[in-house]
Amino acid sequence: MKCKKEDMQLYAVTDRTWVGEKSFEEQVEESLEGGVTFLQLREKHLAEEEFFKEAVKIRQLAAKYKVPFVINDNVEIARKVQADGVHLGQKDMGLLEAREILGPDKLIGVSCRTVEDARKAEALGADYLGVGAVFGTSTKKDAKPVAREELQAICRAVSIPVVAIGGVKESNLMELKGSGVSGVAVVSGIYGQKNIKEACRRLRELSEEMTARSMKKVLSIAGSDSSGGAGIQADIKTITAHGLYAMTAITALTAQNTTGVYGVQNVPPEFVAKQLDCIFQDICPDAVKIGMVSDSQIIHAIAEKLREYEAENIVADPVMSATSGGTLMQKEAEKAIKAELFPLADVVTPNLLEAEILTGMNIHTGKDMEKAAQIIGEGMEGAVLLKGGHLKETADDLLYFEGKFIWYPGEKVENPNTHGTGCTLSSAIACNLAKGYDVPESVRRAKAYITGALRAQLNLGNGSGPLNHMYALRKENVENIFEKYMKET
Ligand SMILES: Nc1ncnc2c1ncn2[C@@H]1O[C@H](COP(=O)(O)OP(=O)(O)OP(=O)(O)O)[C@@H](O)[C@H]1O
Numbered sequence: 001m002k003c004k005k006e007d008m009q010l011y012a013v014t015d016r017t018w019v020g021e022k023s024f025e026e027q028v029e030e031s032l033e034g035g036v037t038f039l040q041l042r043e044k045h046l047a048e049e050e051f052f053k054e055a056v057k058i059r060q061l062a063a064k065y066k067v068p069f070v071i072n073d074n075v076e077i078a079r080k081v082q083a084d085g086v087h088l089g090q091k092d093m094g095l096l097e098a099r100e101i102l103g104p105d106k107l108i109g110v111s112c113r114t115v116e117d118a119r120k121a122e123a124l125g126a127d128y129l130g131v132g133a134v135f136g137t138s139t140k141k142d143a144k145p146v147a148r149e150e151l152q153a154i155c156r157a158v159s160i161p162v163v164a165i166g167g168v169k170e171s172n173l174m175e176l177k178g179s180g181v182s183g184v185a186v187v188s189g190i191y192g193q194k195n196i197k198e199a200c201r202r203l204r205e206l207s208e209e210m211t212a213r214s215m216k217k218v219l220s221i222a223g224s225d226s227s228g229g230a231g232i233q234a235d236i237k238t239i240t241a242h243g244l245y246a247m248t249a250i251t252a253l254t255a256q257n258t259t260g261v262y263g264v265q266n267v268p269p270e271f272v273a274k275q276l277d278c279i280f281q282d283i284c285p286d287a288v289k290i291g292m293v294s295d296s297q298i299i300h301a302i303a304e305k306l307r308e309y310e311a312e313n314i315v316a317d318p319v320m321s322a323t324s325g326g327t328l329m330q331k332e333a334e335k336a337i338k339a340e341l342f343p344l345a346d347v348v349t350p351n352l353l354e355a356e357i358l359t360g361m362n363i364h365t366g367k368d369m370e371k372a373a374q375i376i377g378e379g380m381e382g383a384v385l386l387k388g389g390h391l392k393e394t395a396d397d398l399l400y401f402e403g404k405f406i407w408y409p410g411e412k413v414e415n416p417n418t419h420g421t422g423c424t425l426s427s428a429i430a431c432n433l434a435k436g437y438d439v440p441e442s443v444r445r446a447k448a449y450i451t452g453a454l455r456a457q458l459n460l461g462n463g464s465g466p467l468n469h470m471y472a473l474r475k476e477n478v479e480n481i482f483e484k485y486m487k488e489t
């Protein structure tokens with residue numbers, strides 16, 4: 001069995017000292033349900049017979065969740081219960097002796113604290129390394145801390161996975177970002193917790209974020225809004241606020257602000273196509289949001305490229321006019337967007353005005369919205385989200401998805417500043433699709449995000465102003481980075 005890096009993501013080390021209402025086995029099962037990726041049974045005080053019985057039970061549990069399972073120190077028991085391997089401390093039996101007993105296919109992990117130990121263990125055939133203590137730990141009183149520089153040097157020195165151990169908990173896990181470890185080993189941060197399953201879920205999420213070298217990417221194909229509140233600028237802010245990587249292909253420059261659109265310069269279609277080539281041939285997006293596309297040649301150029309690169313998770317926002325009233329789409333383009341972009345889209349997101357133009361209907365009631373969504377949905381496989389922001393009393397949105405109507409009731413937030421709400425919503429939907437949520441869930445989450453942005457009550461400009469896209473991020477994240485990353489000058 002080879003030790004895969006991803007197995008080290010959340011490495012649980014059992015600890016029976018925590019006395020709670022649940023049995024030891026129940027606690028271990030909860031940690032497995034919570035998503036631990038590797039399990040080590042560590043017993044310092046059990047007699048051999050007891051340890052063996054315990055190991056048999058935990059072996060079965062780990063197998064049920066298909067999680068690699070090793071025994072701490074005791075090679076004989078590891079062999080008897082057919083564990084996936086053993087973890088050896090510095091003072092335990094030698095690696096070669098353990099390999100002799102367990103054979104070539106079992107995992108042997110070794111604790112180490114220096115680059116020299118690490119190189120030696122790898123040369124002797126260790127499958128992974130446990131390095132620590134990386135923080136102060138209550139589990140092993142005599143554990144001396146390993147400096148961050150040493151941990152990074154060890155990760156650079158070996159090609160086998162390294163797991164950081166010692167005092168790791170939710171509050172300090174992200175400090176290991178960039179260290180090179182493949183995951184974290186946690187003891188009391190799991191088995192000392194009231195809700196073990198929830199603790200594991202959060203630790204797993206943090207560890208995945210801490211070890212990640214990539215991130216989900218979202219492409220916005222839209223017009224630039226000089227006022228920063230809609231179009232490309234709103235999309236970049238929304239994507240960034242969702243913790244994802246934003247890329248852009250610009251279709252037009254607009255000179256606009258909160259009071260109106262004062263000029264539009266279209267980008268030549270072949271240059272839009274060139275931007276898309278550059279993007280798809282290098283950093284491929286996980287989702288695409290299409291905003292302002294003002295004429296049919298640009299629409300055609302985009303459709304061709306999205307087909308050529310088999311783009312996925314496409315959200316098309318049929319932007320026809322700005323909240324301030326300025327026109328952003330030429331009449332002839334209305335047909336083209338329906339014929340060329342809608343069939344490629346997973347979701348299209350017209351507002352009420354756009355839906356009336358696309359259907360030739362007058363839309364006043366919920367029934368009208370349902371009828372309009374159905375008409376727009378004809379001839380396309382994707383969903384239609386009819387946005388209710390222009391309704392008087394409420395802000396209910398309607399999703400027509402796989403032949404069903406799903407209503408998203410929205411309380412009308414008293415806020416005259418709604419510039420870019422549609423762009424922001426459609427970008428948020430694209431982010432959620434990139435994260436792997438399905439269409440209804442992506443819409444639900446995006447609706448929550450936009451409602452929060454409206455409630456943030458940003459008030460800029462002399463007209464209907466923009467939103468605060470970063471309202472959900474904690475200010476102190478930015479305020480205190482200097483202590484951590486700026487060397488004393
Ligand atoms: N005052 C409001 N209170 C609550 N939700 C709102 C409000 N205004 C808009 N929304 C919500 O914001 C989202 C965008 O809808 P809206 O109808 O404003 O799009 P839009 O007209 O395309 O926006 P824009 O063109 O300004 O970018 C929808 O989910 C809608 O329900």
Ligand SMILES: Cc1ncc(CO)c(N)n1
Binds near residue numbers: 292420
């Ligand atoms: C560039 C641009 N795209 C979209 C909108 C829709 O609000 C806008 N106002 N400006």
Ligand SMILES: [Mg+2]
Binds near residue numbers: 319
């Ligand atoms: Mg809009």
